[in-house]
Amino acid sequence: MMGSRATGAVFSRAARMRQKLQCALEASALDIEDVSYQHAGHAAVKDNANETHFNIKIVSPKFEGQSLVKRHRMVYDLLSDELNSGLHAISIVAKTPKELRSPS
Structure with a gap:
């Protein structure tokens, strides 16, 4: 059998x-929202690029x-391949489990 299909x-x-992100950071919560549609026509977004x-x-x-x-930086480093292959921008909210339990 040849290599992995994944x-x-x-x-x-x-x-x-x-x-x-899940594997490297052992995230207890992870929400990833694609907001590319909000940037359609943006100068840095070529053609009809999505994601x-x-x-x-x-x-x-x-x-x-x-x-x-x-x-x-940890998140950016983990996603460096994506940033080098068409991912233009990410907005990050990064918290510890303790910070979720504490009032802000």
Whole structure:
């Protein structure tokens, strides 16, 4: 049998991002929303490209003790392949499980 059938081309960008973030950050909550439609006609969006803009809300124990900048860097680093292949922008909300339980 030749290789795995689960190649990156088979899954949507959102599914690939979900898998990468869930596995690496052991997320207890992960919401990925495709908001590409809000950016149709945007100068940086070529032709009718889709899956270019996402909102990501993630809760991970791996964010414990990390600054907001470091948390965002962790997400960006995990999604570097996507950012290099058509993902234009992501909005990130990154919290720890403790932060969810604490009033803000």
